[in-house]
Amino acid sequence: MLNHTNNNPAAIREILGRYVINPTHQRCEIARVMLSKPQHLSAEQVLSLVNANSPHVSKATVYNTLNLFVEKGLIRQVIVDPTKIFYDSNTSSHYHFYNEDTGELSDFKLNDINLTPFPTLPENTVQSGVDVIVRVKNSG
Amino acid sequence: MLNHTNNNPAAIREILGRYVINPTHQRCEIARVMLSKPQHLSAEQVLSLVNANSPHVSKATVYNTLNLFVEKGLIRQVIVDPTKIFYDSNTSSHYHFYNEDTGELSDFKLNDINLTPFPTLPENTVQSGVDVIVRVKNSG
DNA sequence: CTGCTTGCAAAGGCTTTGCAGAACA
DNA sequence: TGTTCTGCAAAGCCTTTGCAAGCAG
Numbered sequence: 633m634l635n636h637t638n639n640n641p642a643a644i645r646e647i648l649g650r651y652v653i654n655p656t657h658q659r660c661e662i663a664r665v666m667l668s669k670p671q672h673l674s675a676e677q678v679l680s681l682v683n684a685n686s687p688h689v690s691k692a693t694v695y696n697t698l699n700l701f702v703e704k705g706l707i708r709q710v711i712v713d714p715t716k717i718f719y720d721s722n723t724s725s726h727y728h729f730y731n732e733d734t735g736e737l738s739d740f741k742l743n744d745i746n747l748t749p750f751p752t753l754p755e756n757t758v759q760s761g762v763d764v765i766v767r768v769k770n771s772g
Numbered sequence: 773m774l775n776h777t778n779n780n781p782a783a784i785r786e787i788l789g790r791y792v793i794n795p796t797h798q799r800c801e802i803a804r805v806m807l808s809k810p811q812h813l814s815a816e817q818v819l820s821l822v823n824a825n826s827p828h829v830s831k832a833t834v835y836n837t838l839n840l841f842v843e844k845g846l847i848r849q850v851i852v853d854p855t856k857i858f859y860d861s862n863t864s865s866h867y868h869f870y871n872e873d874t875g876e877l878s879d880f881k882l883n884d885i886n887l888t889p890f891p892t893l894p895e896n897t898v899q900s901g902v903d904v905i906v907r908v909k910n911s912g
Numbered sequence: 913c914t915g916c917t918t919g920c921a922a923a924g925g926c927t928t929t930g931c932a933g934a935a936c937a
Numbered sequence: 938t939g940t941t942c943t944g945c946a947a948a949g950c951c952t953t954t955g956c957a958a959g960c961a962g
Contacts, residue, residue: 768897
């Protein structure tokens with residue numbers, strides 16, 4: 633699902649409402665940053681983008697809000713680096729390149745990727761997601 | 773590559789030698805634990821397994837040694853959980869199930885998985901690895 | 913009023929690092 | 938004797954949490 637918006641306050645509130653998220657001031661600010669385009673941001677990056685003009689959102693709130701957004705399905709975590717979590721505003725099915733030299737994360741889609749028929753899942757489990765990460769390094 | 777051995781000291785030293793790793797006492801102990809079978813262990817687990825009988829390897833050495841083994845290609849990191857790193861003694865091509873409820877990691881192989889032809893890599897990069905993680909939850 | 917939200921600071925958990933002593937060739 | 942390795946303790950980083958103050962309905 634793509635939930636991007638051009639910083640339109642009403643549109644942001646509408647999206648939050650759709651995900652049953654109480655649209656407080658701070659949450660709208662964080663949503664504005666996250667949803668401005670498809671992107672991958674760390675909590676630290678969200679914090680500084682949100683507070684770029686005037687600082688008014690605390691670090692704790694950024695962390696708590698990002699977790700709330702993940703829980704509600706508005707954004708996704710991407711776990712590729714042991715030192716930090718990335719948050720992805722694009723929740724539709726896609727995969728990632730991760731540049732281990734630069735820490736850059738980028739998307740790809742494959743029409744011909746075919747992970748089905750899946751291997752048999754472990755007993756008494758249901759699938760909750762599939763991550764495909766192609767790790768790359770600078771060739772230079 | 774599978775580098776497993778039945779706790780045979782000479783075999784362990786031979787494997788370490790093959791990866792150009794100076795076979796100190798501590799490193800042999802850690803290798804013995806890691807290479808006893810294909811498995812996924814956290815640093816904490818390695819620490820307690822190594823020191824199960826008599827404590828003689830420090831936490832710092834476990835961390836440093838696991839990193840050394842990764843660097844030399846003897847084992848692999850598996851990054852699926854933001855709170856800890858798993859180390860995998862099986863470096864041959866395979867993929868992972870991760871149970872988000874229990875933290876259990878298990879392997880699967882797919883004959884019919886076909887990630888080629890790959891998407892075009894980002895500019896000036898070379899591929900260094902492909903991770904496929906199927907996240908599951910308990911169905912009960 | 914009453915419950916939800918925020919922010920600060922402190923705590924937590926995993927991992928790395930500095931440095932002195934130990935081991936080994 | 939010189940290099941490499943180990944271990945302790947401290948530091949570092951990212952993230953979470955406790956709790957009091959703030960805000961909204």
